[in-house]
Amino acid sequence: MGKSMISNLITGIKDVLVYQPPDQPTPFVLNETATEKAEIDGEFFPPAAVAEGIRELEFMINYAKKLDAFMKKSSKDLRSKEKHEIVKKIKAEFEMIQTEWKEIKKYTQKNHSIDGMYNNTVISADISENQSMLESIYQLPVNKDVVIRSITISDQPKIKALVVFMDGLIDKKIINMTLLEPLMFMKNIQEHVQGEDFISFVMEECLPSGQASRIGSFKEVQQAINTGDAVVFFDGSGEAVAVETKGYEHRSIGNPTTEQSVRGSQNAFTEVLRVNTALIRTMLHASDLVTEMIPIGARGHSNCAVMYIKSIANEELVEEVKRRVNSISTDIITDSGVLEHFIEDFPKNPFPQTLSTERPDRVAIHLSEGRVAIFIDGSPFGHILPVSFFTLMHSSDDFSLNLYYTNMLRLVRWFGALLSLLLPGLYLAISTFHQEAIPTELLLSIAAARAQVPFPTIVEILFMEFSFELIREGGLRIPGILGSTIGIVGALILGQTAVTAKIVSPIMVIVIALTGLASYSIPDYRLASAFRLSRFVFVLLAMSMGLIGVACGFLVFIAMLCSLKSFGMPYLVPLAPRTVNGGDTIFRSSAYHQKRRSDALNTKDEIRQKDTSRTWITDSSKGGNDHE
């Protein structure tokens, strides 16, 4: 029955008067899932993987029970009844069980792909099974990165092979020239087609690659493929061959950007781990320089390189570093800063407990001191450990310049660090609580400058500090060369206008500018950040109790530094506790006077050089006499 005119009219009026939402599809909303506890015995497991793992085990147990029952029943039947009928029945049942097993296998493959872990799965002799496993792991054919190339090698007999690699991570020329070509042109290998011998034959006689290794599990297969190697599977063999075919794009070696040097080396690390380790090798030609690779991350599978000189570094230290790196249980680490948080003694303390550097020459020097270096794939920074507070105050140029000039620079740095830490706090304390300590003329000048400022000193300081941090952060984020320009212009304009507007006094601009400048004299960026953070605490302490607050804060600050340790080594060594220093603490001695390595590192070989490291002084020269 059609609607009446009145009801149509009412509907029409209603449509005009009442707001109707536009006819749109329902917007996508990402549903929140209930968080589940995913930690078992301190190890990381994705929750889905745990649940599926349990289900998988249940399947397996049920299957095992069925198999057991089938075996018992078959054995009983075979003993008692007519053989022919029984064999037929058993055959049918066995086929059913086999089908079930295939289903379970398929299911477990599907489940494994949830967390990407196939740690216990071994390579099958059946190549089609391996292919289906690979398709399951890499989500093929949806995933377009992984290429599975199916080939047939040899004529007598014909052997099926699979070449698997990650497109973009490999060098296609290497794949074609050193893998596909030799394999496809391989002829008559009848006498070698038996188990391990065949793999050995292929590796020794067919693959002209620099690096080829035999692998047996899908964990190794994944590690190889994910890092740019190609893996070759052969039908009938329970092993595969991983061939080095890396050839991905990366940034070339550039100049250091955060640790610039006037006279030192101009090389800096890149994002490629192997390039970084090679850069150190170019500086340090020691045969016992060891590079150990430790994979980190259940999903990321990043490689972490631990480097040390075997004959110098303390074994306990090396073992401890490896233990900490090995024990990391997370899904992915791609940055050296994140790695640091996982392994340092006091991750909540803002003071850096490793020396983060982008300079191979620095790493080489510290390795020769007996320290350990660690690198992670994808990060252009390496960590040197253990380090003391004093090491962080050294710069890469220190040994390139004249002894006295370097020591003067170091003095300036220490003075800068103190200013960076205490200057605003001291100014606030003295100008607010202890005016009597200021010479009369200066006091009058400060008072005159502050006369028209409507805020207390603490507000001035916080305003200026906040502005300074804002300019610093903004300058970093603005792209390209504009960043520094805007930073300078911003600082100038902001400072000038703040003084003109009488929001802050001119002396406050001087104090904050001096403090900011002083903080840049600290060579280590993270140490400078820690000082910056501590500065705010000192400002608050000064605001509360004047010089008493600053003194108490300073004492607690030093006590905190004394209690810190970097991989078991006291942070203020060789000052606290007092140990034999290598002639390079606050000031440095001449390179030829630094005869011993740092005592705190407890190295295997303490002596760096002989007492007479400049033998030419004692040897007679062949030149003429000056007095002739």
Add this chain to the structure above:
Amino acid sequence: MNDLHPGKLGVAEGIALVFGIVMPRVFLSTVSNLIQQDGPILWLAMVIYTIIPLIVLYMMAYVHKGITGDIFMVCQKLIGTIGAWVILLSYSVMFLSNGALILRLYSEYTLLTALPRVEFQLVIVWYAVSAGIVCYLGIEALTRTSYIVMPFSIAAIGMILLLLVPFYITYNLTPWQGNGVMQAVQTGIKGAGYNVGVLALIFLAPAFQNARTIKKAALYALSYAGILRVSFILVYIMVFGTSVGAEKTMPLFELARLVYLNQYLQRIEALFIVVWVIFGLLAVAGSLYVGLYLLSVLLKLPTLRPIVPLGAILIANLAMMPPDIGYVLEVDQKLITLFDVGIYVFPALLFILAWWKKRRGKLCGSASS
């Protein structure tokens, strides 16, 4: 090695610990009172009360020598469990009350010199929290901090003493006998209790490398403290004389006030506050740590960290109890008797018992052979 005995402390740490605990009193009114008693010969009293604690420490080192374990085990073997409890509890009370007293005196002087408008309870809480944090960070942090800042503090005091050269009046040191040599000797013997802090080395012996380290640390610490005290007293008497000097309540502050180099460097006493605050805080933290350590040993606690906040609250409350500064000074005078028990009675008792046991052991040994 456990949390109570974290590492192997060396001579420098030992010196810093003892120096930090025994030194700060020289900056307080104690010196003025003693000058009133002894006159210009006070330096002799200072020498005596530096030597006596050193002898006592060597006696205690002898006691500790033949018996392994911490101080409780040593006392337990010599005098029994109840005796050990009495002795260690007394020492704990001594250190905690010393900490509380120094806390109160420094707070009072802070009000007088630096922050006249602040409530004294606030200052006490401030100092107690700071000392508690240092103490919480452990003996390594405490002693190492102490020996990092001590040289600068001592250099600052030395500088003040040198800058006052124009004010030196050597005649003020006469008559050199003061109020009598015997009087000075008596003061020295009676005041030795103020150096009870040296026994901290014996109590914390397991944290140090060996007995030689402890003896060396005690020798150096008391020698440095003695030299500084004697120099300070001589300069103080030369500058103010005995009669005026006896009236000053804050000797070091008064000395610093006199320094005037030129119009750009005047009134350095305000900046000097930083130095004596550091001295005071280290003394409070050191006393608090030793007092709590003894309690931890008695109660067999695996670590003293959880009781540090309680200890800090305890000494802060103790420090707030006296109604005025006059009463505090009175308590200070009385407390010396308790400290004297700690420096004379207990060590002597333990020494005699140890000597007797060793002698008896020898006699038994020779009789059996």
